[in-house]
Amino acid sequence: MMFIWPWALGLLLLVPLLIWLYRLSLRPPAESVVLHPDVAMLARASRRAQNWRQHLSAGLYLLALVMAVVALARPTLPVLQADPRAAVVLAVDISRSMQATDVQPSRFEAARAALRTFIRELPEGMRVALVTFSRDAQLVVPLTTDRGRLLEAVDFLDLNLGTAIGDAILESIMALPPLSERAEAPDPRSLASIILLTDGRSLAGVDPVEAAQEAARLKIRVHAIGIGRASDGAVPGLPEQYALAAQFDEEALKEIARVGDGEYFFVDSAAKLKEAYRTLTRQMTWRVRRDEATAVFSLLAAGLLALSLALAQVRRRVV
Template sequence: MFEGIQFLNKELFWLLLLLPLVILWYIFKHKKQTAELNISSLKGFKITNSWLPKMKHVLFCLRLIALGVLITAIARPQTVDVSTKTKTTKGIDIVMAIDVSASMLAKDLSPNRLEALKKVAAEFIKGRPNDRIGLVEYAGEAYTKTPITSDKAIVLRSLKEIRYNTIIEGGTAIGMGLGTAVNRLKDSKANSKVIILLTDGVNNSGAIDPKTASVLAVDSEIKVYTIGLGTNGMALSPVAILANGNFQYGRVQVEIDEELLKEIAEVTGGKYFRATNNKKLEEIYSEINKLEKTEIEEFKFYNYEEKYRFLVLLAGALLLLELLLRFTFFRSFV
């Protein structure tokens, strides 16, 4: 019954300090009211042993307990049942455009650029439970891996399946990747639309110019965050395919068109980042996560249940019992 009790007027518990004073007053008063009779002998008196005179202090105990219970009652014990309801007031639609060209297998990030990206992107997706997310992958051409959806299990599964393959035409078509992502978002009714475009190279193929794709993004009110992936200097990258189908690696100069990526971000109201290692890549996605916050409104409902009524009834019952005993069993002694 008293599980999870809290008291509205806790300061009134200071009144419990009155109880020791009441006890002292009772002791002092009892001594003054006790009459003494000195006689030389008890001969001629009939002595009887009765438990009633010894139990008369019970009346005071009942009154004292009743006072303590009343003080507890006026401290307003109550239980509170709190229920919450959240409402997403501003949803964000996000498309992640991921470069899957052969250079994404470079080992300057561990274990390689593509796997490092997939790990960080998965954590980013898990941290956006109220947003819709889609995936676009591109190399020399681009296609939609997953349309924007609120089902994070589908997005995470699709992200896990992304890998380099020879089906997509080779090269790096940044304009195609951005244009495909814009096409996925242009009809979105979300209040905020965002593209995260990641590449480790320069635009060297595709039918759409990146600047044209940027204009399309601006027209559709889409913000683009661009990420240049790769260390500064040389990186161990695929340079040929061996007879057994495995890649032959060699030291290759990292080439990223940073000016283009900066321009795309600036024109669309986004921001450009450079990820030179795994830790920096994690920090970039963490910063984007902070920059693009979904507004969530939380409503709390409080249901208070008062518990003082039982204590008042208990105190009244104790006082009633004291009066009953005082004017019945203890009538001749008090």
């Protein structure tokens, strides 16, 4: 913890003085001395009566004063936030094969749920864009920090025919800041990344690996997530003519991630998909911002003071 006005903490030197004055006030005045036939018994009774409860109100009052002094010093606490220069593009497959039900409730609904979680858990200040692709690629939401806008766009996603993975990577590259804006960073790739989610193989457009090579040339990191299955056979929830399109090219996705200096994830459940996005969230570029916490300590001091006065009032009550 750091303080904007650290000199105010000097007031804490008064705490030992307050404790001494409090202990002094507990001593009976000389005028209250009386003769008693059994002094030993009186001393034992006095010791039994003196327990921690009788000092609780004073202790809370002293703690409230300490919190008030800390608040006066204007403390600051570290808060993690995204580097405002950082940007990420979510490239999402919306081909018809995404309606397969081998991932419950379906690949498409699992993807939307994972995207919502990812967007909500984004570090503060992170800029995100949304690109969808089927037979072609489209920028749905340009880079923004408006999570509500992104969530609304995810809710309105709809399926279409085709899978153009290479076009999606190129569209995502155009949505990201140019290399000239990131060139001075120690690692320009840490400020620009693409998270590609697909359940199929590229059937149209530019070769995906060539598109990933273009991203690498521009210092853009590309992560690839394959959802569904990479094996042959019928796919639950899909007509037979979609079977080939619904089996993603795992080797191509691994190569995209390798060339793009990213990670490859194979997911076959909604839980694994959410965990993949969470893993990528933890890799975002963070920086520490210090926020003033004066209000927090002021409220704490007020609460302790109110509790101290309430306990003191209870102890004064005559039954």
